[in-house]
Amino acid sequence: MNSSEVVKLLALRLGISQVAAKDLMRKKLEELRLVLSQDQTVQLPRLGTFRIRQTKPRQAYIPGKDCRCLIPTRRHTNFKTSPAFKALLRKRGQ
Amino acid sequence: MASNNIYQFNHAALPKADVLDATMLALIEIIRDGLLRDQHVRLHQFGTFRLRWTKARRGRNPQTGELMRIPPCPKVTFTPAKMLGQMVDPNPLPVMPIIETPLAETPSVAPSVVKVVEVPPSPQEISVKPDDPVEGNTESQHQYGNKKWVVGMLAMVPIVIAILQADFSEQGNPAENGPLVTVKQELTVTPEPVLRTDAGAGDSEVLERVPEQESTGVAPASETLVSPQTVNTEPVLAQEQETLGSPRAVGVEPMLAQEQETLVSPQAVAAEPVLTQQQETLASSPQALSTEPVQTQEAPTFHMEPQVHRTESGESLWKLAKTYYQDPYLWPLIFRANRRSLDNPHHLNVGRDLIIPGLQNAAASLSDKDRQLVSEGYMQVYELFRDRNPENALYFLLGAKKYHAQWLRENQQVVLAEHQKHLEKL
Numbered sequence: 001m002n003s004s005e006v007v008k009l010l011a012l013r014l015g016i017s018q019v020a021a022k023d024l025m026r027k028k029l030e031e032l033r034l035v036l037s038q039d040q041t042v043q044l045p046r047l048g049t050f051r052i053r054q055t056k057p058r059q060a061y062i063p064g065k066d067c068r069c070l071i072p073t074r075r076h077t078n079f080k081t082s083p084a085f086k087a088l089l090r091k092r093g094q
Numbered sequence: 095m096a097s098n099n100i101y102q103f104n105h106a107a108l109p110k111a112d113v114l115d116a117t118m119l120a121l122i123e124i125i126r127d128g129l130l131r132d133q134h135v136r137l138h139q140f141g142t143f144r145l146r147w148t149k150a151r152r153g154r155n156p157q158t159g160e161l162m163r164i165p166p167c168p169k170v171t172f173t174p175a176k177m178l179g180q181m182v183d184p185n186p187l188p189v190m191p192i193i194e195t196p197l198a199e200t201p202s203v204a205p206s207v208v209k210v211v212e213v214p215p216s217p218q219e220i221s222v223k224p225d226d227p228v229e230g231n232t233e234s235q236h237q238y239g240n241k242k243w244v245v246g247m248l249a250m251v252p253i254v255i256a257i258l259q260a261d262f263s264e265q266g267n268p269a270e271n272g273p274l275v276t277v278k279q280e281l282t283v284t285p286e287p288v289l290r291t292d293a294g295a296g297d298s299e300v301l302e303r304v305p306e307q308e309s310t311g312v313a314p315a316s317e318t319l320v321s322p323q324t325v326n327t328e329p330v331l332a333q334e335q336e337t338l339g340s341p342r343a344v345g346v347e348p349m350l351a352q353e354q355e356t357l358v359s360p361q362a363v364a365a366e367p368v369l370t371q372q373q374e375t376l377a378s379s380p381q382a383l384s385t386e387p388v389q390t391q392e393a394p395t396f397h398m399e400p401q402v403h404r405t406e407s408g409e410s411l412w413k414l415a416k417t418y419y420q421d422p423y424l425w426p427l428i429f430r431a432n433r434r435s436l437d438n439p440h441h442l443n444v445g446r447d448l449i450i451p452g453l454q455n456a457a458a459s460l461s462d463k464d465r466q467l468v469s470e471g472y473m474q475v476y477e478l479f480r481d482r483n484p485e486n487a488l489y490f491l492l493g494a495k496k497y498h499a500q501w502l503r504e505n506q507q508v509v510l511a512e513h514q515k516h517l518e519k520l
Contacts, residue, residue, distance in 0.1 A: 001128045003138040006121070013120040024117045029140045037181040047122050048170065052182060065191065072187035077141070077179070079172030085126065089168035092130055093147065 036077060048081040129170060141174040401450040405442045418450050421457035426471025426493070427464075439475055462498075469498035477508050488513055 003025075011021035032050075035042055042050040055074045062069050081089075125143055128135040135143040146169045153164045174182070403414060411425035419427070429439045431451040436442075454461040460468070472494035479487040491513055494502050506514075 001133045002136045006124055006135065006137065009124045009127075010117070010120055013123070014116065025121065025137075028115070028117055028121060029137060033140065033178050033181050036178065037184075044118075044122055047125060048172075050172075059192070060189075062189075062191065068192040070190045070192055072190070074186055075183040077172070077174040077182055079143075079170070081170040085170075086168060089130065089145070089170070093166065093168055 046082060046085060048079055048085065051078045051080070052076070053078045137175075139175050139177045141172050141178055144171045144173065145169070146171055398452045400452040403448050403450050405444055405446045405448060407444050409442060411439055411442070414448070414450065419453060419457045423493070424457060424468055426475055426490075427451055427468050428471075430467060430471035430474055433474060439478070460497075465498045466501045469494040469501050472497065473502070473505065473508070480508070480510060484510060484512065488516065491516065 007018050007022045007025060010025055011018045014021060014024075016024075032042060036050060036052060039052050041052075044050070053076050055076065057070060057072050060069050060071050061067075125135050129143060129145045132145055134145075137143075148167045148169055150166050151164050153162060154160065155162050398418070401418070403418075411428050412422045414428055415425040416422040425439070428448060428450060429436060431449045435446065435448075442448075451467070453464050455464065472490045476487050476490040476494065479490065487510075491502075491509060495516070
């Protein structure tokens with residue numbers, strides 16, 4: 001399911017045009033990105049939680065250059081599914 | 095906006111549904127429905143939600159410790175888009191390669207000077223691999239890495255200066271020189287060069303053999319050397335003249351170390367009158383070495399021990415034969431010794447250890463055994479290329495014929511019919 005299909009479904013649910021639905025979706029996702037960039041946690045009900053995690057620096061190996069390297073601290077976006085949704089998925093899969 | 099309320103909660107409880115924006119709720123429902131249908135949900139410039147199922151596996155109940163079967167479990171993964179990653183981490187630090195320095199300290203003095211003054215290595219080091227660190231030279235090798243030829247050149251300078259400044263007015267007493275061969279007063283001179291193409295063995299008893307222009311290094315003056323060790327210096331010095339500047343003349347170093355001892359030790363002082371003659375011949379071309387009148391004496395005892403050489407980039411059997419034997423045409427000897435590991439004599443892998451077989455005599459006066467081995471090597475190469483490229487294979491057949499025609503006459507079963515005519519002249 002790509003963005004265009006999500007826009008179609010959104011327009012159907014909200015009863016608006018696809019153009020308006022696309023614009024709305026773009027604005028909402030932009031807000032989410034802004035919040036995440038400010039190092040805040042975003043909790044979406046019945047879906048999951050977005051958190052920002054910081055990885056520790058670690059050593060790795062570069063095969064092309066045949067040498068070891070140091071990967072510094074990096075920030076990543078992490079998503080954790082809500083337990084209720086996970087249970088629903090498990091139930092559907094069985 | 096009502097949707098802003100959810101962002102005010104950090105690590106808080108689930109916000110109420112009516113607070114949320116209708117758009118946001120609809121979006122959440124669409125994502126849930128897509129994941130429940132086992133579909134990926136991709137949101138442009140935000141990320142992708144994917145549903146994965148972990149495999150069933152065996153595990154232990156942490157409370158009771160008993161084994162149990164863990165069924166397949168759904169897992170929702172979120173892959174952030176590039177834009178989201180750039181907003182979350184706008185200035186990521188670059189990956190830094192770790193440069194390992196093997197030495198904590200670097201020598202303050204130029205290592206070439208230190209080597210010449212402090213460390214006279216023993217003659218046994220001639221059998222050491224060229225890449226092995228010579229005792230006392232570890233620091234320089236670590237610092238200079240693979241630039242051994244630079245160190246070798248610098249180490250030669252004080253030796254040459256010592257030779258030039260030495261007083262060669264008196265010859266040393268042979269009896270005082272220890273294990274030195276006495277110099278014969280009556281010498282025979284042969285103005286004509288001896289052709290290598292003559293069938294038969296190299297006669298070690300012939301004192302007037304003059305090396306051809308092809309073989310470089312063995313100068314006539316070398317036969318006047320009194321020490322078995324110093325005999326080897328002559329081909330080394332001539333070799334160094336040719337290979338100066340060559341970064342792959344790895345055979346220079348161990349020979350050079352041996353030469354240091356022979357020239358610095360008191361025994362070498364007695365050989366100084368001979369060394370002046372060598373110095374003069376060094377200044378001239380290799381061809382001039384062979385054309386000078388020869389003061390021959392007893393045949394120099396030449397024993398090259400088998401060695402192991404680790405190949406480097408750009409090396410070939412031709413170059414290795416030139417380095418170790420001073421005659422590149424003896425490369426089939428090396429191929430024959432490493433036949434099991436070499437499929438093609440023209441292709442050498444870097445980092446491979448090759449056996450460099452020894453010679454009983456110098457390249458200019460090969461013994462019968464050495465000639466036979468070289469001829470065998472050429473025949474092995476001939477067999478390798480006989481079917482693929484008969485035209486080129488003929489050259490190897492002629493090479494085998496040149497070195498030991500008698501042996502080839504006895505072992506010509508593998509020769510092609512079209513090449514038999516070349517053997518009729520044996």
